[in-house]
Amino acid sequence: MATLTANPPTADSPEVRRYNRIQRWLSLADALIGFALLVVLLLTGWTGKLRDWSYLSARQHYFLAVFFYVLMFSVIAKLISSPFDFVGFRLEHQYHLSNQKLRGWLWDECKGWLLSLALGTIMVELVYAIIRVAPQRWWIIAWAVFVGLFLLLAQLAPVLLMPIFYKFEPLANDALRERLTKLGERAGTRVRGVYEWKLSEKSNKANAALTGLGATRRIILSDTLLQNYSDDEIEAILAHELGHHVHKHILKGILTQVGITFFGFWLINVVLRFVIAKGWFAALDPRLYDFANLPLIVLVATLLGFVLTPALNAISRHHERQADRYAWENTAEIAPFITSMQKLAGQNLAEREPSKLVELLFHSHPSIGKRIAAAQAWAGKQRAGCEVLHPH
Numbered sequence: 001m002a003t004l005t006a007n008p009p010t011a012d013s014p015e016v017r018r019y020n021r022i023q024r025w026l027s028l029a030d031a032l033i034g035f036a037l038l039v040v041l042l043l044t045g046w047t048g049k050l051r052d053w054s055y056l057s058a059r060q061h062y063f064l065a066v067f068f069y070v071l072m073f074s075v076i077a078k079l080i081s082s083p084f085d086f087v088g089f090r091l092e093h094q095y096h097l098s099n100q101k102l103r104g105w106l107w108d109e110c111k112g113w114l115l116s117l118a119l120g121t122i123m124v125e126l127v128y129a130i131i132r133v134a135p136q137r138w139w140i141i142a143w144a145v146f147v148g149l150f151l152l153l154a155q156l157a158p159v160l161l162m163p164i165f166y167k168f169e170p171l172a173n174d175a176l177r178e179r180l181t182k183l184g185e186r187a188g189t190r191v192r193g194v195y196e197w198k199l200s201e202k203s204n205k206a207n208a209a210l211t212g213l214g215a216t217r218r219i220i221l222s223d224t225l226l227q228n229y230s231d232d233e234i235e236a237i238l239a240h241e242l243g244h245h246v247h248k249h250i251l252k253g254i255l256t257q258v259g260i261t262f263f264g265f266w267l268i269n270v271v272l273r274f275v276i277a278k279g280w281f282a283a284l285d286p287r288l289y290d291f292a293n294l295p296l297i298v299l300v301a302t303l304l305g306f307v308l309t310p311a312l313n314a315i316s317r318h319h320e321r322q323a324d325r326y327a328w329e330n331t332a333e334i335a336p337f338i339t340s341m342q343k344l345a346g347q348n349l350a351e352r353e354p355s356k357l358v359e360l361l362f363h364s365h366p367s368i369g370k371r372i373a374a375a376q377a378w379a380g381k382q383r384a385g386c387e388v389l390h391p392h
């Protein structure tokens with residue numbers, strides 16, 4: 001154990017700190033500019049102009065007009081955020097974390113935009129259709145419909161959405177597959193598949209995840225991980241992902257979303273009615289189905305998301321600690337877990353010791369430093385326990 005902890009750096013290099021700091025500012029700037037767009041659309045009344053153009057282009061057809069509005073909105077939002085996206089692309093290259101060509105990146109951006117347009121259109125059309133049919137109780141019905149949509153998307157993500165951006169292949173390494181089967185049998189559970197995630201065409205970072213729901217449930221391991229980590233280390237990571245499965249973290253995440261969405265739609269309904277009654281924004285029609293109020297709906301949802309982020313991150317970090325613990329308890333040794341964490345930090349330029357505030361606001365995972373310390377503390381306790389049971 002001593003040799004493991006003596007070699008790797010324990011403090012973060014200035015390079016690592018700088019990379020993470022720039023990334024945080026980029027995501028903050030991106031969020032703030034999106035927020036500003038919504039406020040400007042409402043305050044200037046431009047949202048009313050967009051609505052009028054939409055009706056004109058759609059020859060007064062309501063649902064076609066809603067689509068044109070979403071289209072214009074999403075073009076404007078993409079144009080505004082694209083400089084930040086490009087800086088993010090350059091940043092990954094500056095730090096040698098990506099070798100993706102500009103053309104490939106632009107194609108990914110196009111696909112991402114089209115996908116968000118498609119999903120956004122479906123959600124917005126559904127919301128306004130429901131408002132038209134049931135203006136009083138629309139928010140409860142919309143919530144129920146969105147719950148169905150979440151469940152569908154969680155199921156389709158690994159088989160339909162993620163393959164738009166990445167290739168996946170069943171894991172070819174038989175020895176590893178067998179280890180997972182054994183891990184699963186011991187846990188009395190079966191994860192239906194392990195897939196190799198071809199991440200290396202786009203990034204040098206390593207990653208692994210548990211995705212899907214029901215029949216599409218699977219563990220994915222990036223090829224960048226499979227190439228550089230020992231079988232023992234990969235087994236530790238597999239065990240961590242299996243821990244998420246055993247602790248039903250995806251289901252718990254969806255249930256949390258279900259609760260938040262219920263509150264969110266209720267809040268949107270209250271705010272919409274209040275703001276319209278007060279006449280704060282002249283462009284908005286008193287009738288709720290006037291889709292010029294879309295920026296207000298998105299604004300309430302966005303603000304709610306901002307406010308809840310620290311709590312959601314805390315829940316996620318709790319789940320990560322549970323999955324880590326599961327991995328320690330179900331693998332023969334603690335050392336491969338620790339070395340895999342050290343490798344991940346180095347390969348992904350992750351901060352081992354972020355500040356308390358940064359962890360609170362931005363991190364869905366405990367810092368690598370804390371994860372390693374917790375693993376060592378756990379192993380220490382196990383050893384002490386063994387000595388009590390089998391005194392020499």
Ligand SMILES: [Zn+2]
Pocket residue numbers: 240241244320323
């Ligand atoms: Zn995890």
